[in-house]
Amino acid sequence: MTRWQRWPVLVLACCATFTAQAASHVFLVQNSGWMEPFYTDPASPYKALVTEVVQAAMAPGDALVLAAFNQGLPGAPSPRALLAQKGKPDRASLRAVLDPLEVGRKPGGKAMADTDLGEAVGSAIDGALGGKPGLVWLFTNNRNSPNNDQATARRNREFYQLIHEGAAIRKALAFPLKMPVRGAQYSAGGLMVYVFAVQEQGARELDALLASGRLNQVITEMPARLKPLDQDTVRLVPARVENTPGVRYAVLPDGRLRAELDAGTPAGASSGHAARITWRLENTMYPYTITAADISAQAALAGEVKPVALQTDAVRNLAPGKPQPLASSLTLPVANLPGKWSLAALSTAGSAQVIPGRIEVTLANQRLELSQAFRQRMAELFPGDPLPDIFTPPARIQGSRAVLPVEVRLQYGAGPLLAAIGGLFAVLAAAGALAVAATRGRKVVVSVDGEPRTLRTKAGAKTPLYNTAGDQVAELHTTLFGYQLANVREGANVQLAGRSGK
Template sequence: MRPLVLAAAALACAVAYAPAWATSHVFLVQNSGWMEPFYTDPASQYKPLVEAVIGAATQPGDALVLASFNQGLPGAPSPRALLARTVDNKPSSAAVHAALAPLAVARKPNSNALADTDLGEAVGTAMTQALGGKPGLVWLFTNNKNSPNNDQATAQRNREFYQLIHAGAAISKAIAFPLHMPVKGERYSANGLMVYVFAVQEQGRRELDALLRSGRLAQVITEPPARLKPLDQDTVRLVPTRVENVPGVTFATLPDGRLRADVDAQATANGPAPAARITWRLENAIYPYTIAHARIAAQSALAGAVKPIGLAQREVTALAPGKAQPLASTMELPVANLPGKWSLAALRSAGSAQVLPGRIDVQLAEQRLELSQAFRQRMATLFPGDPLPDIFTPPERIQGSHATLPVEVRLQHGAGPLLAALGGLFAVLAAGAGGLIAATRGRKVLVTIEGEPRTVHTKAGAKTPLYDRAGNKVAELHTTLFGNRLADVREGAQVRLGR
């Protein structure tokens, strides 16, 4: 087995025994030649940053894998395991600090030359061998240089790294944090550091989104995350700013940004479908890209009906990251598709609101993204002369995107239909109870046999034989809910109902 595979097998131990619900983290710390000032400058905050990020990103139960990386060579595998453990209730800071403390700049085998770097190799090994093809998060701490000697393979490695991120199906989401970290060593100096986070598979993406929402990482890294992937989802955000209510419909914006429509079922039952005029704030949510141009369309999916939304303008131009532009629209509510007042759902929710989930879909076509000038300048300052910012160039195949705004329709039904239904139910139950009583109650029936009146005790459904004075059967008395009758009367017998 090759040394690189042996090292990767050691990395996989913690991942293999992590609980199913936990997040698997692989932290890759670069220690190749260009990283020399980050290790030799006494004021360097490189290792303290790594420790702080690990402490913020992991929680009890997570699998924590820490490894150094440069470029794998025979006799010098990369990545190299430093720590592999399952995070428990005790802080991991001491173990992480002890693992990082002796880490120094790597050299090539049997040489004083500083080690080269292969970013793609490090990330690929973390995904395929450390994570074993399972979901998780791969963290990369790097100065963005792929070779200390700028050899002919550097450009090729950069392209491979670009393809791994943008074209690789395994990485579902990728973000980066360019950080200001000036350091000066004996050989080199640097102004900045890049922290990448790669979410592997859809579960990894959900885990990364949850981590970002928690705010734990933002307590360590205050810079906004720069998105690398995906660039075709959630590129814009819709925020309602003004809503003109229509008869029978009242709109409100919920604290989480969703739009809620309260519909009075009685007011909209007989009239035309109400159309609300809504003004939105269309925000660019894809930092650090400017939406240079895109054609925009929108539709609503409410109560099982998909309807186009009329927009006052059909194009977005020069929308910088974090900026917004107003967007007026007209949205028709599909009243005909809403449950009627006699539906089971309406009866169940009588006296309260029946909640119908929906959404508004926004599509951007012919989309053209450009890296914002402010971000370009920041990257040029942090990484002067570095070609790797090309990784932020959007792939040509991405010419469209979509975003979704959840909408909640609350249908208000009065209690009248429910009361009427309950009244009808009680009437049926009362009739049934009366019938049951009538069926089980005993009856007295007067019959006359050979001129002698007799009283027969019977009940509904009974067939009672009748006899003369000699004990011969002369007839049968059949009793129902609706009356009595004589059956099987013997020929010549003198028998009748009543006197």
């Protein structure tokens, strides 16, 4: 087992229990022969960039492995761990391991090492992360040529397959950066920073990092999406909304749609009142243009689904950053919303009950095309490198789905609650009266052998009656609603005379 396979795995594996919010990062820094100008140019910002990306990407409590990679050979393993620890390293620690890093050499000679991108990423996923979730970062000049293989197109396809067809990688982004450097043997115009999110938890960690804005402070370029290309491909942003009877719409600051319904609205709304909404349809798949797709939408709320009538059923030439207007007619599915006498309505009387909903947009028969401007930028940064083919969408991706959260606020008046409270008090009063009647003492007059007797009793009591000889001849049963004689002895003269006073 190599050092790479042993040490980083233990570090990252133990971090799984370090904290529930901690993320695991593997930073792969290329140092093959093609990277010579990035190491020998005195003005190269390469190592400084790596340092700042690590600082921006990691949060306190995260774990990392920082490793140099080229191509693994006997006696020269790759990747090679430079630093592995729990907790965010400071800049001094990073400089201490990056500053001495030089271009790798092949064993037994001075020939510079070759490059194997697929080997590096695969080792990071299976080795350093040990199959667990995390983020793998790759700093490379896009030269993928193991054993100085000139069949770069084939090698790039292998890397392409690892990204697009590998089940472990759930999300992949690329940041093409301008970085002109000149060395003794080579020169370069750009650098590519990739980030691969491993498993669904890794994808969530990457989304959270992007939302935090920390990475934007170091890399200002818009990330190019590699994967997935079938989720969140478009975004609907409400631009204009017309209210309908009983329903008031608003656009929240985050772009979500809010609908406020009054308590008797569901019946009216389900009868056909539709809101006319004009959306901005935005392509979120930079750097791809959706050249053609069939579009449909539906609204889902409280387990009910209704189609959204769109002005058009097709999308044509939707480029990133160039939204298109899309008119629609929306009727909220309200059949399953709680009624005004429901427990939910009574518990939120006088306020609003918030019910989450969504609008789902589906693109079918989708055709994507890499924008020409992006191709030109890649050709400028990486002249003669066919690796931009990695951005070619897989043929199997013909459809995609996007979801717009909708917040429905159902307003309930206090009337039903007051009525319910009044009914409750009536029930309590009746129960109180019954309780008083059940516990109050009573006087009853009975006659045994012609002799009248006054007895004290209460509801639920069973009082034995005796003759003058001391024999039990009957029982007086007292209920909440009256009296009766029971178990009267044959031949006995026992009569119920009635109630006598209190």
